[in-house]
Amino acid sequence: MLTYRLSSRDLADVRFVVSPVAEMVLSLRALRDPGRFPLQLGWVRAVQPRVAELNWDVLRWLINDTMGSPDFLTPRPTSPLTQLADELDVIAGVDRQTFERQVVAVNGQFPDELTVEKVVDALTEYWQAVMAPYWSRMRTLLSADISYRGHVLTQQGTGAMLNGLGPAITYADGLLKVDRVAEQSRIESVDGRGLVLQPTLFGPHAVIPFDPGAEPLLGYPPRGQAHLWSVAEPPSQQDLAQLIGTPRAHILGLLTHPRTTTDLAVELKVTPSAVSQHLQLLRRTGLVEPQRTGKQVLYRPTELAALLTGAEAD
Known part of the structure; x- marks a missing residue:
C-alpha cells in the first residue's frame, strides 16, 4: 500500500492529466498478461497480428513479472493535452545513470546492448503499430472521465472525488491510501509538489511510481471501460x-x-x-x-x- 499525506494546500492543487506515453508503456501489461485485463481484451485481440513484429528484444526490459516499469518511461505530464512527441523527447533526454539504475531496479539486471535510443525507437514503432489506430477512442474515454471527475470535485469537493476513483483508492483525514499496488507499504508526503491524477486503461486497480519518493502521481481506472471496445470497427x-x-x-x-x-x-x-x-x-x-x-x-x-x-x- 502507498499512502499519500496531503495538506489542505495539496488538496487544492490536485491536477488531472492524460499521458499517451504512459498508456503505451502500461499497455505492455495487457499484452504480457491479458487475463488481468478483461476489459481490454478487445484491444489485445485486435493488435495480435502486429505484436510478433515488434522489437521485443527491447520491449521486454520495459515491464517485469510484477507489472513494474522504470519511472523514466512515464514522465509526469503537466496537462490533459500532453503530446506523445513531447514525452518521447523527455525519455530521450534521461541521463545514463538514471536509465541504468531504474532498469536494474525493475529487472534486477541491465543488458549491455540496451540504450535510450533503442528504447525510444522501439516505443515509436510500438505506438504506430498497436496504439495509434486506437488512440482517438482511448483518449476520448480518458478525457470524458476527467470531465466527470472535475464535475464531482466542483459539486462535492476533493474528498468525494478522491473516494470515487476506484475500490483500491480511499481518502480520509488527509491520507490518500492506494491498495493493491506494492508489496511493501510506504507513506509519502505530497508536501507542495502537487498530486497528479491520471486515468489509465491499464491499471487495472491503480498505478503509482516505481521509485519511492518520486513526484506524486496516481493512475486510476476511468469510467466506461466496459463499452470501450463494444464497436470493433468504425462505421462505414x-x-x-x-x-x-x-x-x-x-x-x-x-x-x-x-x-x-x-x-x-x-x-x-x-x-x-x-x-x-x-x-x-x-x-x-x-x-x-x-x-x-x-x-x-x-x-x-x-x-x-x-x-x-x-x-x-x-
Whole structure:
C-alpha cells in the first residue's frame, strides 16, 4: 500500500492529466498478461497480428513479472493535452545513470546492448503499430472521465472525488491510501509538489511510481471501460451518412485538417451558406469546433468525431 499525506494546500492543487506515453508503456501489461485485463481484451485481440513484429528484444526490459516499469518511461505530464512527441523527447533526454539504475531496479539486471535510443525507437514503432489506430477512442474515454471527475470535485469537493476513483483508492483525514499496488507499504508526503491524477486503461486497480519518493502521481481506472471496445470497427461512410446525413458526413470526411467554410463550399460545389448551416449543426452536436486564425475561422473535427469516424483528431 502507498499512502499519500496531503495538506489542505495539496488538496487544492490536485491536477488531472492524460499521458499517451504512459498508456503505451502500461499497455505492455495487457499484452504480457491479458487475463488481468478483461476489459481490454478487445484491444489485445485486435493488435495480435502486429505484436510478433515488434522489437521485443527491447520491449521486454520495459515491464517485469510484477507489472513494474522504470519511472523514466512515464514522465509526469503537466496537462490533459500532453503530446506523445513531447514525452518521447523527455525519455530521450534521461541521463545514463538514471536509465541504468531504474532498469536494474525493475529487472534486477541491465543488458549491455540496451540504450535510450533503442528504447525510444522501439516505443515509436510500438505506438504506430498497436496504439495509434486506437488512440482517438482511448483518449476520448480518458478525457470524458476527467470531465466527470472535475464535475464531482466542483459539486462535492476533493474528498468525494478522491473516494470515487476506484475500490483500491480511499481518502480520509488527509491520507490518500492506494491498495493493491506494492508489496511493501510506504507513506509519502505530497508536501507542495502537487498530486497528479491520471486515468489509465491499464491499471487495472491503480498505478503509482516505481521509485519511492518520486513526484506524486496516481493512475486510476476511468469510467466506461466496459463499452470501450463494444464497436470493433468504425462505421462505414454509408453508415455514417445514414446516421448524420450525407452532406455532413462528407464535411467530416474533408476535415482531415482545419478548413474554412469557403474552402469546404468550393470542395463540395455548394454555397458557403449551405456549408455554414451544416457546420453549425455539427458544432452544436459536438462533432466540429471552430478556431480563429486572424480574420479566418477554421473548423476541425473534435475527439468525439474522431471516435465516431475512426480518424485521428488533431
